[in-house]
Amino acid sequence: MKRAGIKDVAKEAGVSVSTVSYVLNRTPTETISPETSRRVLEAAKRLNYVPNLNARSLSSRRSNLIGVLIPQTEPGRELVFSNPFYGDLLSSIEYTARQRGYHLLLSGTQEDQSYLSIARNRGVDGIIIIGTYPGENLNELKQMDIPVVLVDSYVKDEYFHTIGIEDKEGAKLATRYLIEKGHRRIAFISGSIRENGVNMKRWQGYCEAMTEAGLPVEEDAIYSGTVDYEYGAIAAHEFVERGRRQSAAFVTADIITMGVIKGLMEQGLRVPRDLSVVSFDDVNLSQMAYPAFTTVHQDIAEKGRQAVLLALDAASRKERRHTECILPLSIVERDSVMEWRE
Amino acid sequence: MKRAGIKDVAKEAGVSVSTVSYVLNRTPTETISPETSRRVLEAAKRLNYVPNLNARSLSSRRSNLIGVLIPQTEPGRELVFSNPFYGDLLSSIEYTARQRGYHLLLSGTQEDQSYLSIARNRGVDGIIIIGTYPGENLNELKQMDIPVVLVDSYVKDEYFHTIGIEDKEGAKLATRYLIEKGHRRIAFISGSIRENGVNMKRWQGYCEAMTEAGLPVEEDAIYSGTVDYEYGAIAAHEFVERGRRQSAAFVTADIITMGVIKGLMEQGLRVPRDLSVVSFDDVNLSQMAYPAFTTVHQDIAEKGRQAVLLALDAASRKERRHTECILPLSIVERDSVMEWRE
Numbered sequence: 001m002k003r004a005g006i007k008d009v010a011k012e013a014g015v016s017v018s019t020v021s022y023v024l025n026r027t028p029t030e031t032i033s034p035e036t037s038r039r040v041l042e043a044a045k046r047l048n049y050v051p052n053l054n055a056r057s058l059s060s061r062r063s064n065l066i067g068v069l070i071p072q073t074e075p076g077r078e079l080v081f082s083n084p085f086y087g088d089l090l091s092s093i094e095y096t097a098r099q100r101g102y103h104l105l106l107s108g109t110q111e112d113q114s115y116l117s118i119a120r121n122r123g124v125d126g127i128i129i130i131g132t133y134p135g136e137n138l139n140e141l142k143q144m145d146i147p148v149v150l151v152d153s154y155v156k157d158e159y160f161h162t163i164g165i166e167d168k169e170g171a172k173l174a175t176r177y178l179i180e181k182g183h184r185r186i187a188f189i190s191g192s193i194r195e196n197g198v199n200m201k202r203w204q205g206y207c208e209a210m211t212e213a214g215l216p217v218e219e220d221a222i223y224s225g226t227v228d229y230e231y232g233a234i235a236a237h238e239f240v241e242r243g244r245r246q247s248a249a250f251v252t253a254d255i256i257t258m259g260v261i262k263g264l265m266e267q268g269l270r271v272p273r274d275l276s277v278v279s280f281d282d283v284n285l286s287q288m289a290y291p292a293f294t295t296v297h298q299d300i301a302e303k304g305r306q307a308v309l310l311a312l313d314a315a316s317r318k319e320r321r322h323t324e325c326i327l328p329l330s331i332v333e334r335d336s337v338m339e340w341r342e
Numbered sequence: 343m344k345r346a347g348i349k350d351v352a353k354e355a356g357v358s359v360s361t362v363s364y365v366l367n368r369t370p371t372e373t374i375s376p377e378t379s380r381r382v383l384e385a386a387k388r389l390n391y392v393p394n395l396n397a398r399s400l401s402s403r404r405s406n407l408i409g410v411l412i413p414q415t416e417p418g419r420e421l422v423f424s425n426p427f428y429g430d431l432l433s434s435i436e437y438t439a440r441q442r443g444y445h446l447l448l449s450g451t452q453e454d455q456s457y458l459s460i461a462r463n464r465g466v467d468g469i470i471i472i473g474t475y476p477g478e479n480l481n482e483l484k485q486m487d488i489p490v491v492l493v494d495s496y497v498k499d500e501y502f503h504t505i506g507i508e509d510k511e512g513a514k515l516a517t518r519y520l521i522e523k524g525h526r527r528i529a530f531i532s533g534s535i536r537e538n539g540v541n542m543k544r545w546q547g548y549c550e551a552m553t554e555a556g557l558p559v560e561e562d563a564i565y566s567g568t569v570d571y572e573y574g575a576i577a578a579h580e581f582v583e584r585g586r587r588q589s590a591a592f593v594t595a596d597i598i599t600m601g602v603i604k605g606l607m608e609q610g611l612r613v614p615r616d617l618s619v620v621s622f623d624d625v626n627l628s629q630m631a632y633p634a635f636t637t638v639h640q641d642i643a644e645k646g647r648q649a650v651l652l653a654l655d656a657a658s659r660k661e662r663r664h665t666e667c668i669l670p671l672s673i674v675e676r677d678s679v680m681e682w683r684e
Binding site: 065068081082084086087088090091094095098103104105106107108110118122229258259261262265284285288289290 | 407410423424426428429430432433436437440445446447448449450452460464571600601603604607626627630631632
């Protein structure tokens with residue numbers, strides 16, 4: 001089947017090629033009668049005409065494509081989605097984009113890959129970057145006139161739109177919750193604590209909540225590794241080796257909590273009987289697990305939705321206006337915390 | 343910063359534009375001296391030249407883009423990745439593509455969306471479709487000269503490459519395993535059983551294993567709903583309502599098993615004490631859960647890797663040769679099965 005071109009549509013509708021182009025691209029500046037518009041659309045439908053979006057993106061610079069970059073902090077790592085947080089977030093991004101006629105260009109970028117070359121080469125209308133740190137890779141993007149939305153990043157720059165949560169406040173909520181339940185010795189279990197990263201903020205929130213309650217922040221209560229299941233299990237074993245000196249833990253990600261619970265079970269210990277846990281994220285998994293996690297709820301679906309809307313909104317506006325969007329947090333009480341009495 | 347074009351590179355290297363194009367596109371038919379080639383590459387590097395892939399795809403029809411379509415069986419459904427199987431699979435597809443310089447175009451297509459328009463509009467080099475049924479949408483794709491790889495689909499057609507597993511055999515392995523452990527009454531819990539779908543094959547495997555052992559396939563042992571956590575919990579409640587007449591269950595997906603275990607726990611019942619379970623898929627989650635699942639292992643990472651390699655290999659060949667790839671299955675023994683003695 002030979003593919004119908006724009007000329008065929010023009011011939012079929014009895015109008016000029018530019019009229020077809022105006023109608024199909026909905027160019028707002030041109031005046032086309034409803035009757036002509038109808039004729040063009042019907043002709044396009046009859047001929048099964050599909051515009052070549054790559055060709056279109058060269059002229060109108062619209063590709064209906066949103067780049068989603070998930071920087072890989074460990075090079076060569078395979079499982080972008082081993083943390084279900086990314087799956088939940090990407091589901092929402094994909095769905096929101098789909099409803100608006102956009103597709104996603106997905107890349108788990110490695111540190112040696114240039115964000116800029118992806119943006120340029122693909123002609124994306126907007127870019128969503130999930131969890132990134134300041135750096136040259138990010139700065140390069142400023143050369144482009146494409147909206148960039150940073151999700152869960154503490155990069156502060158007029159050029160970028162941001163969407164995130166108040167990680168420090170969330171950590172305070174979690175830690176205070178445990179203190180209210182009577183716990184005095186509270187472990188802090190997290191991924192690596194990097195400057196300008198979310199774990200640094202959560203660490204600060206934990207420290208502030210402890211300090212305001214007059215409780216010491218003790219070195220042997222701190223566990224810092226990687227944001228994955230495996231590290232959670234390792235931390236649980238280390239917790240036992242260090243003599244089980246805490247009655248509760250604030251764990252900064254649900255995926256780590258999965259590992260902590262499993263690691264404790266391997267040693268005959270139970271959550272919350274032997275260790276109360278408040279987790280963070282509220283991924284779908286956290287209510288499926290046993291015990292279901294008491295956790296800091298963030299609206300992951302809303303985060304994904306807002307990221308797409310921010311990118312599309314910014315792409316449609318001419319002037320540049322930096323938008324910062326912060327989503328609320330709350331504690332969801334489930335089954336991983338017990339009251340503590342000395 | 344003005345972006346360097348191919349003409350700038352040609353000028354810088356002191357060669358013609360076509361020579362630059364030959365070198366950068368690695369056109370195998372042209373003879374270019376190593377010295378010229380080196381000069382062009384160095385000039386391109388000096389000028390920070392980045393080819394416009396959209397422009398390239400119009401001429402050479404190579405976009406370095408692979409379309410990944412995940413048909414949504416329930417329209418308007420948000421969570422493409424609520425089943426961790428998709429996250430595990432997509433991780434592997436993304437990683438394999440990334441290592442080869444490809445990006446993914448991701449779409450959770452709805453039944454009313456044409457696969458063809460995505461293939462055409464985006465100029466993808468290959469398409470991977472995960473779990474689809476025969477239909478017009480799929481047939482349309484035959485108009486295109488693009489390799490299509492179907493993952494986990496029982497569509498038999500010379501036009502499509504397929505990669506999958508022997509679902510019926512896997513179900514037999516699972517059911518026989520339970521029979522060997524002494525179980526006689528075995529429930530079958532699965533998603534909807536559709537013609538030419540994987541659940542239909544797993545259902546057939548279950549029936550065959552029961553029959554060959556001289557065991558009856560009883561209607562009240564069959565649970566069929568949706569492939570999700572929620573349905574697993576519902577099935578567990580129904581199991582109790584029906585009077586707990588089975589000592590074991592073959593559950594056709596790990597995500598359903600998560601729900602079954604949780605639903606039983608809500609009623610004070612435990613796996614495997616009150617119900618032995620053999621699951622299917624071996625997603626990462628199945629070893630993190632409590633109890634860890636005894637499950638039919640399929641190599642999800644290898645499935646994703648092979649899907650990409652099949653697509654790229656087919657794209658690089660001129661002649662069309664249908665490739666069918668079947669990955670092996672095995673039982674992984676963990677903690678969800680107990681021996682049964684009457």
